[in-house]
Amino acid sequence: MDLKDEFALIDLLTCGGQSTHWQRERGVGVGIGDDAAVAGISPGCSLVMACDTMTQHVHFASWSMRDEDIGFKAMASNISDMAAMGAVPRYALIALSVPKGTDEARLQRIYAGMYECASAYEVAIVGGDTTASISGIVITVTILGEVEAGRALLRSHAKTGDAVFVTGALGGSAAGLALLEHAQRSGAAAEAAIQAPLLQALALAHQRPAPQVAAGRLLLRTGLGRALNDISDGIASEAAEIAEASRVGLAIEEARLPRPAGLDAAAQLLDTPPLEWMLYGGEDYQLLGTVAKEHVHELEAAFEEHGLKLYVIGYATDDFSGVRLLRADGTVEPLAKRGYNHFATKD
């Protein structure tokens, strides 16, 4: 696009998203419109940085997400990376590449979703870049946050004997995507079937994940959280990362894994083992972490006091390395570090 177009497009997309006053109250000195943004970091805090890309036909398609959802989720997945460090998300930059001729209203809806998620988490969108792509929309969000110096919750902090926890139900996002894909392939009847509220809630888990910033902060502030990851790639993979980085083994008990309402109904409808979604599904954006065994009750009480959920699902051990699943039938199965193949059908 030419320069004039680019400036006009940036105005169109960002105008009214967050006021200068709103941003100023959240530490922004210079927002969108100069070579770079300038903003404050709290004294005593370190900078926390991450970025994530969402690509059309790879991470989303017209049948899996509305435009607003695409923007919301692009922001949410980044905010989740801050939660996974125990950090406070503060600022975001948006790099958007779009094919020439893309409907501006579509981009406005994507941006509206990004602003909706960002504002809900007090994140100021302070800049970005808008360029032409050859094919498909590519959205890269960079998130900047802060954490008390030396206190970030790393995946390498698990210790033998720790309890392993998650902050919410697993497999909802993958089940939701599978339902959406089923409706797309099988037409109107299937689409009607997934209008049932429980199944709709699973679709929503895929489209509008809720990053667990409050849980991450509580784990850090109480001083009780040790290792921490967010579940972007499935619990099997995330657990393997903690196990590897911390040089411990992690035992996960199948019977303790929290499952979302509707998961079994969806599994029956689609003739899929629900455990596949729960272990390898990914994009649940819950937190997976460890806490010293003797502090479990204290942490559970703190979570309950703050209206947050915590499920103990296993323990860290030096009896083995890697991750093992203790099946409900008493057998033990090593878990592969693999993710779920999200997209079978193209847009």
Next chain:
Amino acid sequence: MDLKDEFALIDLLTCGGQSTHWQRERGVGVGIGDDAAVAGISPGCSLVMACDTMTQHVHFASWSMRDEDIGFKAMASNISDMAAMGAVPRYALIALSVPKGTDEARLQRIYAGMYECASAYEVAIVGGDTTASISGIVITVTILGEVEAGRALLRSHAKTGDAVFVTGALGGSAAGLALLEHAQRSGAAAEAAIQAPLLQALALAHQRPAPQVAAGRLLLRTGLGRALNDISDGIASEAAEIAEASRVGLAIEEARLPRPAGLDAAAQLLDTPPLEWMLYGGEDYQLLGTVAKEHVHELEAAFEEHGLKLYVIGYATDDFSGVRLLRADGTVEPLAKRGYNHFATKD
């Protein structure tokens, strides 16, 4: 790509780029390998943030840049945004989207170029994301820097009566690209012709721009710099941004515009008015700024002392708004806020 591929690819691309020790000495607490990176910001400083995307077939092609150049320039254009604020660049994140089946050696070369530029400017590459694209390579670099709180050099800081300066020659990048395009279209003879050292230097200006961080810092540290922009979109456009943001008019004198060696030879060879490249060419990554008239000599002396270049090319005025070019023949011409259409030929 599946997870295992992604982890292996990240290792391949980042291994040996910058050692943990090197990064630690530059403030990195947690680098690549956790959900987010954690790093320090100097006390009393604000965070400075920007990102820029380079897209295959839009910003680069196999005939215009070697793979190492692509990586180098993606990093350099971002570092230049820090220079344009008077900031110190410190950390970078890389989001790389590549079509399935892209040669890994090619990605290694792109990364090598990014590391080369980053390390030369003391920038630690601390994270990123690697995803599949449908078509073409898309590289988004996010750069984080720091600046003394309240002292960033903004484009809105020009005042009537200020002198307007640039830190180096203009039009080299656009002329270099035009030469490369000519060689691509016209074959072996043309390619031989542009092997002449002067013309090669122009190609290099396009492929390996040098961000002016030292000049930006000097403008800030001396307290003499007022408005500042980097020339990514051509001086006509950048001057218009300063004029608009500062609510002044800028008069630019054609006779004072510094031109790179070889520009006239290239213009003759390609039958192109060199002024077109100088005004609208963009990607020179020099700094364009203003300084109070009474401080010009002091600033020139400071630049000379540090081995840096400074060319006064005009002045700010309230006689008109926008940007006007004072032609060598005595006529005056309003300058349009437009950029140069970089790519006519496809890869």
